[in-house]
Amino acid sequence: MEGPAALIGIDWGTTSFRAWRIDESGNVLEARAVAAGILKVPGGAFEAALEREIGDWLGARPSAVIASGMITSRQGWLEVPYCPCPAGRAEIAAGLVRHRTGKGCEIHFVPGLSLLGEDGVPDVMRGEETQILGELGEEREPRLMVLPGTHSKWALTKDNRIVWFATFMTGEVYGLLKEHSILGRLMHDDTPDETAFRRGLAYARRRSGGLLGKLFSARTLGLFEQLPGEAIGSYLSGLLIGAEIAAAVQCIPAPDAAAEITVIGESAFAERYRIALDAAGLPARRAADQASARGHMVIARAAGLLP
Amino acid sequence: MEGPAALIGIDWGTTSFRAWRIDESGNVLEARAVAAGILKVPGGAFEAALEREIGDWLGARPSAVIASGMITSRQGWLEVPYCPCPAGRAEIAAGLVRHRTGKGCEIHFVPGLSLLGEDGVPDVMRGEETQILGELGEEREPRLMVLPGTHSKWALTKDNRIVWFATFMTGEVYGLLKEHSILGRLMHDDTPDETAFRRGLAYARRRSGGLLGKLFSARTLGLFEQLPGEAIGSYLSGLLIGAEIAAAVQCIPAPDAAAEITVIGESAFAERYRIALDAAGLPARRAADQASARGHMVIARAAGLLP
Numbered sequence: 001m002e003g004p005a006a007l008i009g010i011d012w013g014t015t016s017f018r019a020w021r022i023d024e025s026g027n028v029l030e031a032r033a034v035a036a037g038i039l040k041v042p043g044g045a046f047e048a049a050l051e052r053e054i055g056d057w058l059g060a061r062p063s064a065v066i067a068s069g070m071i072t073s074r075q076g077w078l079e080v081p082y083c084p085c086p087a088g089r090a091e092i093a094a095g096l097v098r099h100r101t102g103k104g105c106e107i108h109f110v111p112g113l114s115l116l117g118e119d120g121v122p123d124v125m126r127g128e129e130t131q132i133l134g135e136l137g138e139e140r141e142p143r144l145m146v147l148p149g150t151h152s153k154w155a156l157t158k159d160n161r162i163v164w165f166a167t168f169m170t171g172e173v174y175g176l177l178k179e180h181s182i183l184g185r186l187m188h189d190d191t192p193d194e195t196a197f198r199r200g201l202a203y204a205r206r207r208s209g210g211l212l213g214k215l216f217s218a219r220t221l222g223l224f225e226q227l228p229g230e231a232i233g234s235y236l237s238g239l240l241i242g243a244e245i246a247a248a249v250q251c252i253p254a255p256d257a258a259a260e261i262t263v264i265g266e267s268a269f270a271e272r273y274r275i276a277l278d279a280a281g282l283p284a285r286r287a288a289d290q291a292s293a294r295g296h297m298v299i300a301r302a303a304g305l306l307p
Numbered sequence: 308m309e310g311p312a313a314l315i316g317i318d319w320g321t322t323s324f325r326a327w328r329i330d331e332s333g334n335v336l337e338a339r340a341v342a343a344g345i346l347k348v349p350g351g352a353f354e355a356a357l358e359r360e361i362g363d364w365l366g367a368r369p370s371a372v373i374a375s376g377m378i379t380s381r382q383g384w385l386e387v388p389y390c391p392c393p394a395g396r397a398e399i400a401a402g403l404v405r406h407r408t409g410k411g412c413e414i415h416f417v418p419g420l421s422l423l424g425e426d427g428v429p430d431v432m433r434g435e436e437t438q439i440l441g442e443l444g445e446e447r448e449p450r451l452m453v454l455p456g457t458h459s460k461w462a463l464t465k466d467n468r469i470v471w472f473a474t475f476m477t478g479e480v481y482g483l484l485k486e487h488s489i490l491g492r493l494m495h496d497d498t499p500d501e502t503a504f505r506r507g508l509a510y511a512r513r514r515s516g517g518l519l520g521k522l523f524s525a526r527t528l529g530l531f532e533q534l535p536g537e538a539i540g541s542y543l544s545g546l547l548i549g550a551e552i553a554a555a556v557q558c559i560p561a562p563d564a565a566a567e568i569t570v571i572g573e574s575a576f577a578e579r580y581r582i583a584l585d586a587a588g589l590p591a592r593r594a595a596d597q598a599s600a601r602g603h604m605v606i607a608r609a610a611g612l613l614p
Contacts, residue, residue, distance in 0.1 A: 119513065122527040151489075151523065168519040169488075176483040181476075182321075182458075206426065210554020211518045212475040212547070216458065220429040240519065247517020 009296030200238020316603030507545020
């Protein structure tokens with residue numbers, strides 16, 4: 001650990017804890033990531049968990065500490081009210097909630113966003129708003145962003161604000177099918193198989209059958225040995241990501257406004273989405289890594305937390 | 308137990324075991340049902356399980372014993388090759404596989420059906436073919452049947468043969484979401500709620516969003532207290548059954564051929580499907596109970612197993 005941190009950014013989600021030490025120019029000095037999501041913190045002992053992961057960083061007295069993600073939800077440390085869309089850095093900074101820990105450290109919790117759909121059904125995000133702000137520059141034209149994950153988000157920005165978004169339970173449904181369903185029984189050692197993945201994408205694009213019908217093909221192709229057990233996971237991933245893309249494209253309020261889609265995410269998973277978007281005829285590029293850390297910096301500056 | 312049984316019919320599925328003692332006129336003398344599906348039979352000890360459930364019936368020497376369902380699959384007692392569609396009573400009877408138990412009881416295992424879709428993807432059923440035969444009379448015109456379940460089946464019959472079918476993983480996906488997903492965490496004591504069920508059906512009929520997107524509404528409506536925890540299960544059931552119906556309708560090769568849909572199944576679940584079909588503008592009626600037992604009788608007669 002060298003040099004003083006201006007800011008510590010924390011993205012504390014359901015399944016993972018990630019943190020960055022950032023200098024006053026926005027450079028990441030150090031990053032940590034552990035599988036210590038909020039569901040793994042027993043009895044809501046969040047302060048103890050935080051001390052364990054980055055107590056040394058906090059002890060060095062950074063100018064500000066910002067936390068985003070499910071840590072701000074009802075199941076988290078402190079429930080922060082959602083900020084309604086459209087929202088940009090100013091609205092999100094205005095919604096920060098300050099909390100002083102037992103050790104006297106001040107943490108600024110970032111509000112998630114809510115959107116009331118035209119059909120009266122709400123949608124929500126927590127954590128992705130920070131990643132999106134980290135990716136947004138000063139452009140005023142519309143941009144379409146995809147954030148793959150347990151609950152994938154598609155978001156449209158305009159004039160530097162998030163104007164629309166939608167959630168797809170793709171990652172969670174994949175995990176359920178793999179871990180607990182009859183499809184999982186035919187899967188062996190899941191090795192990424194791009195041919196099988198693309199086959200799943202293509203089957204997802206078929207007009208008829210719906211996802212509930214198409215899913216069964218992962219079983220029958222395995223039963224009839226048209227797909228080896230090692231490839232079923234990749235096929236299923238293609239089916240689900242393909243279904244998400246086909247559905248999302250129908251929802252976007254200004255589909256032609258965004259010339260290119262930006263995929264935000266650091267994993268091989270984000271690369272799968274880029275391939276899938278490309279296969280669907282949608283030009284896509286991957287954002288630079290550490291969008292969360294950049295977003296924490298944007299919010300800290302907008303809130304006047306840095307000297 | 309009174310009167311001699313001509314036939315014992317067994318429907319042994321993944322999660323349940325059901326059996327009927329049937330007289331030579333086809334009347335059910337006695338029925339048994341236990342949650343002793345093939346996955347609950349340790350080490351493939353199917354004969355011991357059978358003795359435990361209906362050993363007394365078998366000891367009384369019926370004329371014939373017929374078994375259908377997943378007991379004829381690779382995970383079952385004896386794998387019976389699929390009978391390809393189109394198939395009626397003659398083809399299915401010709402595919403019976405005879406097995407003599409250690410105690411000298413002869414069991415005739417019913418083949419399931421396979422169908423190779425136009426897209427080259429196979430589909431399969433085991434057990435439902437028997438229920439469909441039990442429901443079919445001598446009519447030659449097309450009939451459309453729906454068999455709700457873990458893996459729902461839609462089947463089209465013509466000239467007394469099953470000419471097409473499709474599988475939807477609706478029941479299994481509902482169970483996964485309820486037991487293992489983030490949606491389950493907001494659900495309390497699931498009490499059937501027809502209003503919430505119909506709300507889910509209506510949301511499923513929306514054109515955009517796809518199932519992966521629509522599922523998330525079960526969470527956000529709960530979060531924003533637009534749906535009480537007790538009603539989320541019914542809402543989710545409506546979403547999934549509505550999605551199945553919308554998808555199935557697109558697949559049926561002769562959608563206008565069937566003036567009325569027949570729902571085969573004995574549970575409150577079948578009634579949910581009837582309501583859902585009705586809400587989608589599809590006239591439906593429920594079949595009489597014990598379609599499996601009637602189907603076993605049809606097959607036994609076609610195979611010449613009864614005196």
